[in-house]
Amino acid sequence: MEPILRTENLTIKFGGQTAVDHVDFVMPEKHFKSIIGPNGAGKTTFFNLISGELKPTEGDVFFRGESMANYSSVIRTRKGLGRSFQITNVFPNLTVIENVRLAVQSKEQIRYRLFRHFTAYKDLHIQAERLLEIVLLSGKANAFANQLSHGEKRKLEIAMLLALDTEVLLLDEPTAGMSLEEVPAILDVIKQIKQTGNKTILLIEHKMDMIMDLSDSIMVLFNGRLLADGTPTEIMDNETVQSAYLGGLYDEHLA
Numbered sequence: 371m372e373p374i375l376r377t378e379n380l381t382i383k384f385g386g387q388t389a390v391d392h393v394d395f396v397m398p399e400k401h402f403k404s405i406i407g408p409n410g411a412g413k414t415t416f417f418n419l420i421s422g423e424l425k426p427t428e429g430d431v432f433f434r435g436e437s438m439a440n441y442s443s444v445i446r447t448r449k450g451l452g453r454s455f456q457i458t459n460v461f462p463n464l465t466v467i468e469n470v471r472l473a474v475q476s477k478e479q480i481r482y483r484l485f486r487h488f489t490a491y492k493d494l495h496i497q498a499e500r501l502l503e504i505v506l507l508s509g510k511a512n513a514f515a516n517q518l519s520h521g522e523k524r525k526l527e528i529a530m531l532l533a534l535d536t537e538v539l540l541l542d543e544p545t546a547g548m549s550l551e552e553v554p555a556i557l558d559v560i561k562q563i564k565q566t567g568n569k570t571i572l573l574i575e576h577k578m579d580m581i582m583d584l585s586d587s588i589m590v591l592f593n594g595r596l597l598a599d600g601t602p603t604e605i606m607d608n609e610t611v612q613s614a615y616l617g618g619l620y621d622e623h624l625a
């Protein structure tokens with residue numbers, strides 16, 4: 371069966387540096403895969419190539435067997451490839467619920483455009499409320515986005531991504547810059563999304579305990595190259611991974 375997402379020879383060069391280097395990767399449907407690798411390994415660049423924010427120097431991305439080469443990031447999102455919002459996409463002077471409602475509306479407009487009418491405001495609001503419940507942010511529905519803590523902003527970004535209702539979710543370090551107390555709430559949110567069982571999730575994270583807890587598989591990038599891809603146990607036992615990267619990190623975060 372055709373995997374939901376795959377890359378073939380995916381490569382990007384910045385000047386003389388190859389940031390993503392001939393990566394062949396396969397993502398089965400409804401699978402949870404984490405991407406790990408040291409700083410500068412090419413993880414975020416790999417995401418940007420999948421989402422269409424960057425164009426590859428060589429190679430291609432296939433979603434449900436279709437080449438994405440000629441599609442912008444907006445069209446890729448409409449097709450079902452969703453990249454987590456960066457906080458720059460959030461309107462700081464609107465409330466949390468208003469931001470999520472706008473994201474729901476952007477999806478509904480696409481869906482209903484053909485019929486020349488939009489779903490009622492109330493429907494959109496109810497959907498936004500439901501999403502805030504999922505990301506454990508209901509208590510902040512009426513706060514302005516610019517008043518949220520860092521962790522709460524990341525939850526808002528996830529709610530806005532979920533609003534787009536894409537089959538694939540690309541989550542780029544959802545716990546980055548978060549205080550230790552904020553991390554378990556995000557972990558709960560991601561677990562809850564996983565438990566719904568209808569999403570394919572790719573996660574970039576540095577927190578190994580979180581990765582081990584969530585992932586069906588882990589892929590390791592090193593100097594832009596795909597070093598290994600396997601179950602969490604296979605990756606932990608992989609000597610190349612250990613010597614290249616994991617030994618120190620694993621000890622530091624889990625021991």
Ligand SMILES: Nc1ncnc2c1ncn2[C@@H]1O[C@H](COP(=O)(O)OP(=O)(O)OP(=O)(O)O)[C@@H](O)[C@H]1O
Nearest residue numbers: 384387388389407408409410411412413414415416
């Ligand atoms: N737009 C760009 N122009 C030039 N070089 C870039 C650009 N984007 C990324 N790079 C370089 O490509 C390499 C991979 O960067 P990338 O951000 O993808 O790594 P990463 O694995 O996500 O790192 P981190 O864990 O620190 O976020 C780095 O050396 C980075 O400096």
